[in-house]
Amino acid sequence: MHKKISEYIIETCIKLSGLIVILFVVSIFLFLLKDSLSLFGVYSVRDFLFGKNWLPISEPPKFGLIPLFLGSLYVTIGAIAICVPLGVGSAMYIAEVAPSYLKHVLKSLVEILAAIPSVVLGFIGIVWMGPFLRKALHLNTGMCGLTGSLLLAFMALPTVISISEDAVIGVPKTFKEAAFGLGATRWQALWRIVLPSASSGIIAAVMLGIGRVIGETMVVMMVTGNSPVIPTSLLQPLRTMTATIAGEMGETVSGSEHYFALFAVGLILFIITFIINFIADICLRRARK
Amino acid sequence: MNAAKTREKVAFIVLGLITLLVVIPILLTILYVVKNGAGAISWGFLTESPRNGMKEGGIFPAIVGTIILIIGTMLFSLPLGILSAIYLVEYAKDNLFTRLIKLSVVNLSGIPSIVYGLFGFTLFVVFLHFGTSILAGSLTLAIMSLPVIITATKEALESVPFSFREISLSLGASRWQTVRYCVLPYAIPGILTGTVLSLSRAAGETAPILFTVAAFYLPRLPRSVFDQVMALPYHLYVISTQVPNMPLKLSFATGLVLIALVFLMNLVSIILRAHYRKKKQW
Numbered sequence: 001m002h003k004k005i006s007e008y009i010i011e012t013c014i015k016l017s018g019l020i021v022i023l024f025v026v027s028i029f030l031f032l033l034k035d036s037l038s039l040f041g042v043y044s045v046r047d048f049l050f051g052k053n054w055l056p057i058s059e060p061p062k063f064g065l066i067p068l069f070l071g072s073l074y075v076t077i078g079a080i081a082i083c084v085p086l087g088v089g090s091a092m093y094i095a096e097v098a099p100s101y102l103k104h105v106l107k108s109l110v111e112i113l114a115a116i117p118s119v120v121l122g123f124i125g126i127v128w129m130g131p132f133l134r135k136a137l138h139l140n141t142g143m144c145g146l147t148g149s150l151l152l153a154f155m156a157l158p159t160v161i162s163i164s165e166d167a168v169i170g171v172p173k174t175f176k177e178a179a180f181g182l183g184a185t186r187w188q189a190l191w192r193i194v195l196p197s198a199s200s201g202i203i204a205a206v207m208l209g210i211g212r213v214i215g216e217t218m219v220v221m222m223v224t225g226n227s228p229v230i231p232t233s234l235l236q237p238l239r240t241m242t243a244t245i246a247g248e249m250g251e252t253v254s255g256s257e258h259y260f261a262l263f264a265v266g267l268i269l270f271i272i273t274f275i276i277n278f279i280a281d282i283c284l285r286r287a288r289k
Numbered sequence: 290m291n292a293a294k295t296r297e298k299v300a301f302i303v304l305g306l307i308t309l310l311v312v313i314p315i316l317l318t319i320l321y322v323v324k325n326g327a328g329a330i331s332w333g334f335l336t337e338s339p340r341n342g343m344k345e346g347g348i349f350p351a352i353v354g355t356i357i358l359i360i361g362t363m364l365f366s367l368p369l370g371i372l373s374a375i376y377l378v379e380y381a382k383d384n385l386f387t388r389l390i391k392l393s394v395v396n397l398s399g400i401p402s403i404v405y406g407l408f409g410f411t412l413f414v415v416f417l418h419f420g421t422s423i424l425a426g427s428l429t430l431a432i433m434s435l436p437v438i439i440t441a442t443k444e445a446l447e448s449v450p451f452s453f454r455e456i457s458l459s460l461g462a463s464r465w466q467t468v469r470y471c472v473l474p475y476a477i478p479g480i481l482t483g484t485v486l487s488l489s490r491a492a493g494e495t496a497p498i499l500f501t502v503a504a505f506y507l508p509r510l511p512r513s514v515f516d517q518v519m520a521l522p523y524h525l526y527v528i529s530t531q532v533p534n535m536p537l538k539l540s541f542a543t544g545l546v547l548i549a550l551v552f553l554m555n556l557v558s559i560i561l562r563a564h565y566r567k568k569k570q571w
Contacts, residue, residue, distance in 0.1 A: 007465045014380060017372035018390045021439070024432055025393040028400065028408045035411060089307035097301050098308075106312065113315045115551050117493025119522045120544045123529045124318060127537060157311055187297035208399075215401025217496040218522075222530060242403045242496070249407070249500050254415065266407045270400060277399030281392075 032270055035263035039063070042257060048264060054228040056248065056258045063261040065268065067230045071145070071238040072214055075224065078149030078234050079156060079213045084206055086153070087160030091205075094161070095168040096190050114158035122222030125151050130223055137235065143225035145234035151219045156209040163208060167201020167287055168194060204283035211276040215269065217242040241265050319548070326545030329538040335546070338508035343524075343532055348543055350508055354518030355492055355550065357511065358502065361427025362434060362491050367484055369431070370438030377439070378446040379468050398436035402496040405433045409501040422515040426502025433497055434487040441483020445476035478565030482558045489554035493547065495522040505531075521547045 039048070043063060051064020094106050129150065130142030137146075171194045179189035195202075225237025226247060239247075245262050252259040337347035373390065381387040409429025419425040449472050457467040495503075503523035511518050525543045528535045 007463060011380075011465055014372050014376045017369050018376040018381070018386070020369060021373050021397070021435065022389050022393045024435070025396050027412065028404070031408055031411050031416075032404070086307055086311050089304050090311045093301075093304040093308040097304055106308065109312050109315050111555070112319070112552070115489060115493075115548075115555050116318065117495070117522055117547055117551060119493070119495045119525050120322065120548060121318075123525060123540060123544055124321065126529055127540075128321070154314060161311070185293050185297040187300045188293065191300070211399045215399070215403070217401065217403040218526060222526070242401055245403050245407060246496055246499055249410070263407060263411070266404050270404050273399045273401055273404075274396055277395055278392075280399075281395045 029267075029270065032263055032267040035260050036267045039257060039260035039264050043261070048261070052230060054244070056252075056261065061257060061261075063257070063264070065241075065265065067228050068239060068241045068244050068265065069268075070231055071224070071228070072240040072242070074231050074234055074238060075145050075148045075152060075220060075240055076210060076213045078145060079152035080206065080210055082149065082153035083156045083160055083209055083213075087157050087205070087209065088164050088202060090157075091161045091164035091168060092190065092195070095165045096186070096194070110158050110161050113154070118155060118216060118218045119222075121151050121155060122219040125219060125223035139235055141225060141237060143223055144236055145224055145231060145238045148220045148224040148240075149234060151223060152213045152216055155216060155219065156212045159212050160205045160209040163205035163284075164198070164202045167198040167205065170201060170287065171197045198287070200283045201287035204280045204287060207276050207280035207283065211273050211280065214240075214276070215242060215273055217246050221246050241269055245269075322541060322544050322548060325538070326541030326543075329542035330545065334539075334542060339506065340508075343506060343528055344535060344539070348521070348524060348546065350510065351519040351521045351524040351543070352546065352550075353510055354504075355521045355547075357423060357518055358426055358430060358498070358520060359488050359492050361423055361514075362430040363484070363488055365428055365431035366434045366438055366487070370435050370484075371442050371480060373435075374439045374442030374446060375468060375473075378443055379464070379472065394436045394439050397432070398440075400433075402433060402494055403499075405429055405497040406499050406501060408432075409497060414501055420515060421500065421502055421504075421517050423502055423511060423518055424514040426498045426518075426520075427514075429497045429501045430491040430494065433494070434491045437487035437490065438480075438484055441486070442476070442480045445479025445483070446472060448479065449475045478561055482562045485554050485558035485561070489551045489558075492554065493522055493551050495520075495526055498523060521550065 048063055049065055051062055052066050053062040053064045054067050055062040090106075094103055098106060125147050126143075130144075130147050132142070133139065133144075133147055133150075134142030175193050175197055176189045179193045180186075184192070220240045221243035224239060224243065226239050226243060227237035228239045228244065231238040245265055248258070249262055252262065334347040335352065336349050338350055339348065340346035377387065377390060381390070406429065409425055409432075413419045413425035413428050414421055417425075419428075453471045453475070454467050457471040458464070462470070498520055502517055502520070504517035504519050505527060507517055507519050521543065525540065525547060528543065529540050
């Protein structure tokens with residue numbers, strides 16, 4: 001009888017823990033929504049979403065999302081443009097070209113990169129990459145969007161590489177063998193047969209890479225110059241949504257408009273990453289079939 | 290045919306060069322930090338408190354703070370993560386509830402760390418009145434590391450052959466007995482590997498602890514779970530952006546200690562994996 005009761009308790013815990021995971025997502029959404037709605041009580045949604053100025057301490061304050069959104073968008077586009085060719089290319093090399101001893105070395109190196117904390121990369125951006133780019137490109141300041149994009153591309157590489165590699169490896173061997181049978185070289189088989197067959201997985205890799213870049217906070221806060229104006233190029237200082245929350249939260253008064261505005265930015269980030277991850281998940285499931 | 294062969298050669302060389310372009314910066318990054326930081330690391334640096342506006346002395350409170358946060362995170366995320374993975378693999382039927390859990394796990398893994406920071410602040414610090422504290426920070430980091438632990442545990446459970454369960458059930462064991470004695474023991478190594486890995490991520494995170502636990506400067510050890518602590522990643526952020534005329538040597542050394550701590554945890558997980566893989570007999 002005693003055994004039955006303990007078993008009942010543990011099985012209840014197991015079921016509850018599944019429920020708790022759902023509750024976390026729902027409560028994250030609801031808490032962000034609750035505080036965002038407090039902003040929208042006094043500040044119009046329209047001015048927030050389409051406002052061109054983020055001036056939280058001016059009188060009256062302006063909480064226009066556009067400069068921050070464009071800051072995130074610019075940095076993300078820059079990072080992905082660098083990261084995807086490098087990531088997919090090296091995934092192809094690791095999966096199909098490298099001899100097996102080299103494969104292990106390369107994969108461990110990528111794992112090492114994944115383990116480096118972002119704040120360390122941000123620090124390297126401040127002491128080395130920023131000054132280096134300033135000199136090399138004759139900029140006014142090295143603390144700009146490009147520095148952020150480069151470091152974020154570097155950070156997103158492990159995600160893109162490991163998922164694209166899985167996708168390339170997951171293509172059935174028979175596809176390649178059929179191509180070889182028709183006289184294709186290894187490259188032709190890889191480029192014309194394997195890569196197109198792995199496309200769902202690679203799209204998932206790119207989506208997850210975007211999610212990683214858009215949500216990264218410390219690197220962009222440390223190296224992109226923290227200037228909440230509408231950016232016209234990656235070579236000037238800008239500020240992303242994540243860096244705005246991290247940088248301004250400490251200065252706000254709890255319960256002020258500014259405080260609620262930061263939660264509204266958080267809500268937007270939550271929704272964007274939700275959509276990105278949802279798409280990536282669909283692609284991954286398609287790839288597995 | 291020859292043209293195709295040449296093209297193959299060129300293509301493979303290009304792919305190789307791309308890979309070099311990825312790998313070399315990784316090595317350079319590590320070397321750069323080690324070269325500039327190793328000189329400043331001494332016994333005193335590791336065991337003393339920061340002095341003189343953090344421009345002198347060591348980083349002892351930050352090291353202790355980070356270790357406390359790792360332990361706190363594990364206490365919350367490990368049981369919850371393992372239990373929910375057991376639910377997904379061993380108990381769940383393919384229904385809406387199960388699909389919702391899976392969707393939630395995917396979604397949790399994609400939420401930006403700063404959004405976890407906001408959530409932790411509004412729920413634990415403000416709503417539940419924990420204040421900026423070890424408790425609030427650990428809980429925030431725990432929720433953030435849940436998806437990795439769940440995914441790793443799921444994979445570990447799924448890798449245990451189905452026949453183990455069939456035999457146990459056919460001998461009259463209950464479902465929980467089967468899980469407890471015939472599945473979990475064989476999944477432990479996979480679970481540990483994933484857990485250590487996710488904790489090493491949590492140890493390096495800055496954004497979630499910014500408003501939930503991290504102290505700018507607190508040269509004493511915490512007395513209760515409601516105290517703030519310094520933490521290595523936040524300390525590195527502070528000294529590299531907020532402290533003017535900071536000796537770079539000390540910043541590099543702090544970065545090096547942080548990297549070393551995270552690598553050490555990764556190494557532990559790799560060794561665990563290798564150790565148990567040898568013992569596996571099916």
